[in-house]
Amino acid sequence: MNHWLILPILIPAVTAPLLIVSARYDTPLSRVFCVAANVVIGLVAIVLVHMVSTAGPQSYALGGWPAPYGIVIYADSLTAMMLLLAAMIGLVVSIAVMDGEDENGRYFHAIFLFQMMGINGAFLTADLFNLFVFFEVMLLASYALMVHGGGANRLRAGLQFVVLNLVGSTLFLIGVGLLYGACGSLNLADVAERVRELPTGQHQAMLTGVALMIGVFALKAALVPFHLWLPGTYREAPPLVTALFAVTTKVGIYAMLRMGFALDFWEPGTLFYSIGQWMLPAALVTVVVGGIGVVGARRLGEMAGYTVVASMGTILIGVATATEGTLVAAHYYLIHSTLAAALLYFVVALVQVNRGPASDSIRLGTWQRRSGLIGSCYFIAAVAIVGLPPLSGFIGKLLVLKSVQLQPAMIWTWSVLLGASLLMLLGLTRAGIMVFWTGQTQEQEPMHRPRGVLTLVASGIVAASLVGMTVGAAPLMEYLEHVVEHMLRGQS
Amino acid sequence: MEWIIASAIGLITATGVFLLLRPRTFPVILGLVVLTYSVNLFVFAMGRLAVDAPAVISESRESYTDPLPQALVLTAIVISFGTTAFVVVLALRAFLESGNDHVDLIPLESDAAEDVL
Numbered sequence: 001m002n003h004w005l006i007l008p009i010l011i012p013a014v015t016a017p018l019l020i021v022s023a024r025y026d027t028p029l030s031r032v033f034c035v036a037a038n039v040v041i042g043l044v045a046i047v048l049v050h051m052v053s054t055a056g057p058q059s060y061a062l063g064g065w066p067a068p069y070g071i072v073i074y075a076d077s078l079t080a081m082m083l084l085l086a087a088m089i090g091l092v093v094s095i096a097v098m099d100g101e102d103e104n105g106r107y108f109h110a111i112f113l114f115q116m117m118g119i120n121g122a123f124l125t126a127d128l129f130n131l132f133v134f135f136e137v138m139l140l141a142s143y144a145l146m147v148h149g150g151g152a153n154r155l156r157a158g159l160q161f162v163v164l165n166l167v168g169s170t171l172f173l174i175g176v177g178l179l180y181g182a183c184g185s186l187n188l189a190d191v192a193e194r195v196r197e198l199p200t201g202q203h204q205a206m207l208t209g210v211a212l213m214i215g216v217f218a219l220k221a222a223l224v225p226f227h228l229w230l231p232g233t234y235r236e237a238p239p240l241v242t243a244l245f246a247v248t249t250k251v252g253i254y255a256m257l258r259m260g261f262a263l264d265f266w267e268p269g270t271l272f273y274s275i276g277q278w279m280l281p282a283a284l285v286t287v288v289v290g291g292i293g294v295v296g297a298r299r300l301g302e303m304a305g306y307t308v309v310a311s312m313g314t315i316l317i318g319v320a321t322a323t324e325g326t327l328v329a330a331h332y333y334l335i336h337s338t339l340a341a342a343l344l345y346f347v348v349a350l351v352q353v354n355r356g357p358a359s360d361s362i363r364l365g366t367w368q369r370r371s372g373l374i375g376s377c378y379f380i381a382a383v384a385i386v387g388l389p390p391l392s393g394f395i396g397k398l399l400v401l402k403s404v405q406l407q408p409a410m411i412w413t414w415s416v417l418l419g420a421s422l423l424m425l426l427g428l429t430r431a432g433i434m435v436f437w438t439g440q441t442q443e444q445e446p447m448h449r450p451r452g453v454l455t456l457v458a459s460g461i462v463a464a465s466l467v468g469m470t471v472g473a474a475p476l477m478e479y480l481e482h483v484v485e486h487m488l489r490g491q492s
Numbered sequence: 493m494e495w496i497i498a499s500a501i502g503l504i505t506a507t508g509v510f511l512l513l514r515p516r517t518f519p520v521i522l523g524l525v526v527l528t529y530s531v532n533l534f535v536f537a538m539g540r541l542a543v544d545a546p547a548v549i550s551e552s553r554e555s556y557t558d559p560l561p562q563a564l565v566l567t568a569i570v571i572s573f574g575t576t577a578f579v580v581v582l583a584l585r586a587f588l589e590s591g592n593d594h595v596d597l598i599p600l601e602s603d604a605a606e607d608v609l
Contacts, residue, residue: 129564129567133567136571136575140574143578144578147582147585150585150589152589153590155582155585155586155589156590156595158582159517159582159583159595162578163579163595166524166575166579167524167527170524173534173535173568174534174535176535177531177561178538180535180538180539180560180561180564181538181539181540186560
């Protein structure tokens with residue numbers, strides 16, 4: 001048994017209650033524990049990446065019960081990569097919140113670690129009901145983080161977010177129930193086996209169950225038509241928390257990817273082919289909606305939310321066309337867009353604390369403390385998100401465009417992706433001019449150092465890793481090719 | 493028996509969906525609660541309906557009911573209990589801070605909020 005696999009779930013699961021019991025009045029101690037836990041999770045993730053690339057996929061039977069009777073957690077190179085990405089975002093966010101966001105409530109660090117536990121668990125589990133449980137852990141923590149700090153607008157938006165996700169959980173359970181009723185198993189690999197010999201009478205129940213679950217994953221990933229919650233939630237939530245939410249949307253797309261390849265969504269003639277066929281149109285519409293939203297947004301937080309929607313659509317384009325090239329592109333873009341979204345939300349946080357009453361609205365306003373560094377971070381984030389050279393967004397979009405070349409989807413994909421990129425360029429430029437270039441500065445302190453130094457440091461780390469993704473694109477692609485190769489081989 | 497169970501689940505679900513679409517938070521929360529009841533029943537029924545059959549192995553019995561959905565329902569009940577408690581508190585806070593209990597974002601009147609407090 002390989003006990004490394006359970007550590008990304010166990011470490012936050014043990015640390016968080018410890019923080020609640022012993023360190024709720026001691027912010028510095030909580031901070032140390034929270035950052036330390038994230039560092040350790042990151043190190044474990046690095047060990048796992050190394051392990052799966054040398055020794056192949058690993059599985060771990062919880063309690064020693066063999067599959068399919070017990071719950072199994074499973075890590076291959078994709079899981080390890082996602083764990084590493086989540087740990088990295090978790091670490092930079094836990095550094096950035098030390099600027100004061102975590103002083104708005106006593107349990108911030110504990111809730112934060114529970115969120116990490118839910119995310120890591122959802123990446124690792126190979127059992128569908130267990131996935132539901134980890135989704136709930138992740139969501140409960142994200143409800144609490146989203147309304148952290150309070151305020152009427154945030155609470156109202158939080159209520160909508162919670163109600164919508166509870167309905168999503170209900171649908172997930174119905175899906176799980178249907179799937180179990182039809183094939184009598186919940187272990188994803190076992191389900192894939194049983195689907196092949198499924199009696200015809202159970203086909204409709206199975207198809208409905210899987211479609212419901214994919215719908216719920218689409219809700220988490222904010223894909224059209226389930227994207228409506230995202231911009232409002234992201235506008236009202238604390239921006240530093242939203243930087244972490246950049247990972248939770250990826251959990252949705254990860255679950256979709258896992259399920260899609262286990263159950264052969266893109267293999268013509270299989271039971272679930274009809275679901276796979278719907279994905280590309282949904283992805284294209286998502287990109288368009290995201291692009292239009294970026295132009296129309298009135299606040300930076302909302303605009304950043306729409307860039308997340310557009311990036312989710314771009315990833316799904318790569319997933320839904322389901323060839324080796326498009327999948328490599330989708331994975332590259334997935335990592336890139338998570339980092340870029342986190343960077344943009346760090347900028348939103350910096351703008352909110354340093355700009356005057358205008359906060360992060362996209363209109364002329366007075367800065368209380370102004371710094372070129374914030375503007376520079378915004379510039380880097382915007383270049384990365386739009387996909388301009390020289391940053392990784394350009395490579396990511398180029399990969400997606402190149403991989404669908406000569407495919408039937410080429411015309412639609414190219415025009416939608418390029419058109420939406422143009423819209424996003426317009427929106428981000430306009431917002432940048434309004435917020436960063438114009439408006440007066442109201443000097444309140446003799447030394448106009450911006451507030452939020454640690455957020456700036458965290459932004460620097462994320463920006464550096466975006467540059468790293470660009471410079472080290474070749475080795476990263478090599479790893480991703482390995483990931484995709486394994487995924488496609490597992491399919492046949 | 494299938495017919496009774498199926499139509500009962502359908503009726504409860506319909507009630508839940510109707511309440512969920514109401515504009516104020518209290519009926520919406522009630523709707524969520526009712527919906528989780530119906531889903532729990534549904535998951536339970538997905539283990540197939542068996543009358544007078546135990547879930548635990550015993551030597552005197554020959555037929556058993558599927559124990560897994562029962563375990564799943566227990567987990568689901570615990571989770572829905574937790575989330576319901578959370579959403580009740582959240583709705584209360586939202587009501588106290590904004591002074592009205594509409595689910596939609598309505599422009600805030602701070603005077604009204606102060607009256608309530």
